[in-house]
Amino acid sequence: MAAIGNRGTVTEATGFDAAADAQKLRGAMKGTGTDEAAITDVLAHRTIAQRQRIKEAYKQTVGKELADDLSSELSGNFKSVVLGLLMLAPVYDAYELRNAMKGAGTEEACLIDILASRSNNEIKTINEVYKKVEYGKTLEDAVSGDTSGMFKRVLVSLLTAGRDESDKVDDALAVQDAKDIYEAGEARWGTDEVKFLTVLCVRNRNHLLRVFQEYQKISGKDIEASIKSEMSGSLEDVFLAIVKCIKSKPAFFAERLYKSMKGLGTTDSVLIRIMVARAEIDMLDIKSQFQKMYGKTLHSFIKGDTSGDYRKILLELCGGE
Known part of the structure; x- marks a missing residue:
């Protein structure tokens, strides 16, 4: 997709002064009690790039990491938001993925939300960051150790960051893809999930939108409805997430x-x-x-x-x- 201007609610603060912000944050944590309003006032109205400069200024003038100080002053959900805001995007994604797989049980929703919605470049960077913070253990190793079956295969495919990102639509192939998915699911007993993986994890967005149209023609059903009737659990969730992210x-x-x-x-x-x-x-x-x-x-x-x-x-x- 063509890059559009910033569609975010958080935009660059004008008259930005990293040193002044760092002092304001320090003041919010000095003495007894914490001034949460001041922390919100600064961090919710600066871009990620500006927050990195505040972190540097804080370290320079206080000799400590801003994240460490905030971490010891704050608690609960507010603390989670604040610490998330201090991280670069791929670092935050890597941190969330790591948390989702820590300890007993896995938060599959986190793996799905992130891996189904990020671009190839974003996933490549997340992979690099993850490897650094986990001392050489790759995200693929972690995911493979924490998930299983077809769900694992879909996540591993997404992690390769190999989706076609051109905007070419091959009409004949789109028809064939739609037929393949139909024949792998609705048209037979049992479902051949690999066919879904091959199409949904590899093809580009424009092509897939076309496949979804063709699928509707062939089967009389929306692709999402088919996935719901053919699959269950985390596998259903990840395929639905991919389809929804492709659409919007x-x-x-x-x-x-x-x-x-x-x-x-x-x-x-x-x-x-x-x-x-x-x-x-x-x-x-x-x-x-x-x-x-x-x-x-x-x-x-x-x-x-x-x-x-x-x-x-x-x-x-x-x-x-």
Whole structure:
């Protein structure tokens, strides 16, 4: 896709002064109690690049890492948001992936959200960062050790960052791909998932949009409906995520945000990950999709579902109603 201007809610602060910001943050943590409002005020209104400069200025003038100081002063979800904001995008992604696989159990949703939605370059960089922080252990090793079966194969395929990123559509191949998927799923007993992997993880976006149209013609069903009826569990989730991201990333993230907040309780890990990761990329588009899909603003949903300083910083990242 052609690069469009920044569609984020977080944009570069004018009259930026890294040293002044560093002092303001230091002041917010000195003495008894912490001034969370001041921390939100600075960090939610600076770009990732500006935050890196604040980190440098802080280290220079205080002789300590800003992230370490904030980490010892803050707690809970607010702390998670703040620490996420201090990281470069691929570092945050690598950190989230690592956390998703730490200890017992795996947060499959995290693996799916990140790997299904990032570009080849983004995935390559995440791979490099991961290898550094894990002292040579690759993300593929980690994923392979933590997942299994066809789900693992799809993730490993995504990790190779080999998707065609041209915008060429091969009409004959699109028809063939649609037939192959149809014959691998709807048209037979049992499902040949490898066919889905080959098409969904390898072809470019324009080509896949065409495959989805052809699929609808052949089967009379939307590809998403077929995946739901043919698969289950994490495999269904990852294929659906790939299809949704191909169709519209902002709509995919809007749905993930909605599901993280609707009903009882909030899946804070999902809410935080998307708000932090997309604030500077496409939050404006996610907000408009959210309103279109659910008839309510993302702002109102966050406001009703969170509280305290955590709510305040998320609402700043969300930008007004």
